[in-house]
Amino acid sequence: MNILSFLMLLPLIGTAFIALAPKTNVLLTKQIALVTTILVALVGIYMTISFDFNAKGFQFVESREWIPAFGIKYALGVDGIALVLILMSVLLTPIVVVAGWNESEGGRWSSKVFYSLLLVLETMMIGVFASTDVFLFYVFFEAMLVPVYFLIGGFGSGDRAAAAVKFLLYSLFGGLLMLASIIGIYVMATRYGNRTFDITTLSQLHTVLTPMMENVLFLGFFIAFAIKAPLWPLHTWLPDAAKSATPGTSVLLLGVLDKVGTFGMIRYCLTLFPEASKTFTPMIITLAVISILYGAFLAIGAKDIKRLIAYTSISHFGFITMGIFAMTSQGMSGSTLYMFNHGFSTAALFLVAGFMITRRNSSTISDFGGLQRVTPIMAWSFFIAGLSSLALPGLSSFVSEFLVLVGTFTRYPVAAVIATFGIVLAALYILIPVQRALHGPTTPGNENLSDLTLREKIAIAPVIATIVVLGFYPSPLLNIINPASQTIISQQGFSDPAPTMSEGK
């Protein structure tokens, strides 16, 4: 069996075991979920190790007929970009399980439901990155919404039902546009003799499409991804969803699900519609820059810690999108690395925020204060996560953010310059909550908060370790990513701008 299929099957097997577990034995359910996700993570690591860094194109390829009448295949395969994202997903899931050990209790349904949804979601997360068939991708893309919808609506807090519906409707709207485009592509492909959804074959389609047609199809995909990513002004579902979801769900939502948007931009928007991408690049870069600053400003103004993290993510997704459409190898690799790093730094932020919220039963920043004296380890974890979010050199986000900026600067200097102002705003939006929550006198009611438990330490330690290690030594990931991003850029007919070093003085 192909390793990708195996990877996708594993969580489903776990789900089956959970289904068999007695409803009363919550601990057993959790243990099954944990063991399964750890196994998946191990297989994912093994897959990463056995990946051939130097080969171009997809690896671990598998292809089976699914709906022959429409040329739809169950086709899997990964390139460096997809591999990195799958690795991130499978690494984050066990961490989420450990960190949110008690998240499943107190929801609308039993823990069995929670972990089943989580594991099914993991399968789909892998599938969505691994599909090489556009239709299969679409199926995963939409099906992912279902478990997340129930995870938010069933186990979240506050106005969870409304947030879940907003998330679902918003995403479905995007998905619908994408479906229209997919059908459009299929019709066009059929017209030119290829009854297929295979991404590699379809990537040749743009040579016969009229510019108008290509633009319309591109927009269908792009809007779906821009909602997912989320890009200004299609972002408003994210803060609500992140606020209402459990911290663990938020990690998967922002860390993994939203990456499908940016991943889709690379894999589908750029590959399928290179000319349209070029046409829309100025617009997209503008939106990305707006997202960067807008998200940062809103994060500064946020009063709720989860909303704050969501807004910082909007800013970060602006960076990622900008890097993708800068069409330089630094931008592309930087963006992909950014996706990975953002997954971990957001995970750290959300998980620690979750620890804080469980202790205080409030997610309002002003309810905290002086935590550094009371719970030093938790405070430090939050601080390091925050530093990663503001891209402090030496932490992983810096490498990716700087690559994105440098990559963008070589082609779109103005955008890069404006975006760089985001790093000052980043300092503000991280240090303001740090000051309010961690510094200052200890606010009444917080004196007796307990510091992180062993379980929480175990959950947060690998995340922080990853952030620090990748900050100094990102090469292993960059080596995986670089060939893939190089391939994509050359497919687009771009090459890195040469240094302008004009002669003569």
Next chain:
Amino acid sequence: MSLDNYLYLSAILFTIGAVGVVVRRNAIVVFMCIELMLNAANLSLVTFSRINGTLDGQVVAFFTMVVAACEVVVGLAIIVTIYRSRRSASIDDASLLKR
């Protein structure tokens, strides 16, 4: 006389039936008006049958009668049921679909 006169008559009866359906509130009368409309249609079918010199029109009219009979049976049963529950045969009282 032209056969058209039958058709005019048919049209007039049909229209009267339609007005009756709309303006009367007693469900049974409404039903009767529907019967009138069906009959008017039948008249034109028979007339067309004569104009065309084939019996197909009459066959269709025959079918119409059967359908009308079915409709009356079921419709009246419904009226009875409604009447039983709401003690009224006014169709305005059966307006639960609004909510």
Next chain:
Amino acid sequence: MATNNGLVYLIALPLFGALALLLLGRKADKWGHLLATAMSAGSFAVGLIQLSQMLDREAELRPVTQKLFTWISVGSFNVDASLLLDQLSICFVLLITGVGTLIHIYSISYMSHDKDRRRFFAYLNLFIAAMLLLVLGDSYLNLYVGWEGVGLASYLLIGFWNQKPAYATASKKAFVMNRIGDMGLSFAIMIAFATLGTVSFSGVKEHSHHASEAAMTAIGVMLLVAAVGKSAQFPLQAWLGDAMAGPTPVSALIHAATMVTAGVYLIVRSNFVFDAAPTAQLLVVIVGAITLLFGAIIGMAKDDIKKALAASTMSQIGYMILASGLGPAGYAFAIMHLLTHGFFKAGMFLGAGSVMHGMNDEVNMRKYGGLRKFMPITFVTFGLGYLAIIGVPPFAGFYSKDMIIETALNAGGAKGIILGSVTLLGAAITAFYMTRVMILTFTSPKRWDDNQHPHESPALMWIPMVILSIGSVISGYLLYRGKAFKHWLEPLFEEHGEHTELLPPIVVSGLALTMVAIGVAIAVIKYQLSEIDNVAPEKVSIFTRIARRDLLQDDVNEALFMRPGQAITSALVKIDDSVVDGAVRGVGKMALGSGSALRETQTGFVRSYAVLILIGAAALIAAIWVVTT
């Protein structure tokens, strides 16, 4: 260039110390400060070994590098994590680790009553490591890591007592204003990569000859922005005064001797850029000149001893920046002043800390007075530092500052005259406010309450002060002697011809000393010979009031950036909720609304539906009627 695998230990030792202390937590409380001090001292020892090795080599062979690993490599963007130790960085390495170690020792005693002393030492070690990375990085990106690392350490240390909201705010302010400078550094790196295709010092240097002047100017200006942020130069100077919220050893190490001088390092390190960009160089000089006077003026008005010293730091760095903007003639003197300043200013800060230590953490100089008798060692060491900073021969400051004044005067034309006057004026003001500090603290009659019991600090504190004061006495001469320091650094710079001498050196020295004498005299008249209130007089001229408000720097920043920023933030929060999300919710509401509007047509009355059918049928017939016409 030769490789030397020992360089990494310079950074690794303090880094290890920092990590060990932070990760071990309370377990390391007992011995943490010792480990940290040992690590710092160890690093200093490594630095000394490196120096001795370097002295053995020929001038051209002195720089050594060490490649640690490939850090970032994407396309043509290749940055190795590698270190470079040359004549310039060794000065910094020794200054950082040397002064750093002294301050570690000082802090052992100074912080002995703080229950978080271990954490303090961890931060100090972290700072040392970051600062060493800053001066040892061989590319702008590596420097950037250290650059922000020291920013982080500075943030942590300023906010060390962050349970006080004002201190937490001060630390945040410092970090954010530094970030503005960091942004300049980012821009410089981006421009360098986009135009030259490289971000390493050697690469940029290589290309600097044939790159366009515009590009070099852009890089230079952006580097200047970075330097301005880190070195608290005009217009990003506002954070330094507030940074005094940190414990005094921090002020001595970070905000006087080392970190704030990183801007000077950056400019001198990037000499090839500025040599190729005269406009940028001119800007450097202007910034330096403005800050020099700016800091000096603030210094005259401050009653808080640490803030007065901070203003003085700002002003002295203004001297260095100015010197570094004077091209190859000034680089060496900028660094020389930096080194001497490191000694005397750190010494004075430690002295101030010692005074505070003896005065129950009182910082208002108007509540001091007559401490000479109670703290003789502090008085002597502080006094030596004072003589050094105002530039009395043969103390250190005389040589370095005199050189700068001389170079400024010799810059040629109107520029030379203006700069010369500014530096001379600055010397006079420096003399004035430093004399004021001396008088208010040590020699004037006592103005403190009787419940104060001033006493000399323990040996662990005064020994470093003594060592630093020795440095403030002799370092100037040592470096000046036979132009030793100028020759030491010379291989790094490209000399451009000979300079005309506007005035002979001896005349310049005379002028400078005259200015100093005037400054001292005014201060003596104003403070020593007249009564001093123990509260600041309220009825003062508008200028004094402005100067007390730090020349309105915070007001300007608030009006120009903070308030508009807050306005933008709250406006955007509202807009996001009402307009952007409002549009989304509006679509939902519209769907709901149109649903309930359409529902009204569903009256539930069968007959109204029947009418609609009838109308429809009529319309159909009408359509047929029209069509068949």
Next chain:
Amino acid sequence: MEPLLTIQTPETVLFWFLAPLSVLASLGMLLVKKAVHSALLLAWVMVTLAIFYIAQGALFLGIVQVVVYTGAVMMLFLFILMLVGVDSSDSLTETITGLRPIAITAAVGFGGLMVSLLGRATLGREPVGLDAANGPGNVQGLAALLFSKYVWPFEVISALLITAAVGAMVLAHHQRTTPRPTQREQSVNRFRSDSLAGAAGLPGPGVFARHNAVDVPALLPDGTPAPSSISATLKARGDVIDSAQFQLDNVDTSVVEEK
């Protein structure tokens, strides 16, 4: 060319005699208050139409019309009217605002357009007449069509008919949710209800009255008429006679309490 079909004078006379009558009858159906009258008028219209069918050579249909419609369907209507009959007369005032003018305008528009359309329309050929088609006999002709060309619709329609019959039974069938109260239970309930007034059963009509008839309410001991003594059907029909006219002029209603 000789027209294939000529309308004989008797038919013309018949038409012009019956057509206005049928229109009048159908209009009357609209306007009369009582449903029974509507039903009778409709029956008349149907009979008229049956005559027209026969006149037009559709003998079978004409007979069926009489048998099925006027016979079966109208009987069913009347039967239901009896069942539901209590409020079988409804007021003709409109309750839905603006419905009637709209309906009439739409209907006039529909009818007018229909008629004018018919007036304009031409078949493009002369009417053929059914003489040829009815050659072997109208019933035989219809049968031939029904069992050959239209056999499938015929089967479907028969299925429809059966379904309708079953459906009607299902609809009309009243599933009891509680067991039917026995007489004993009913009497127990009467005695245990809030008042004993109904314990002895409702009073019969005409009792204690001079005029002993079902449409006269009984008089209660105090001389007032008891509306509950009259059948609801009579009340709904308005056939109740005021009992006041039979009241004694002076009844001493004062009661002397006996010791």
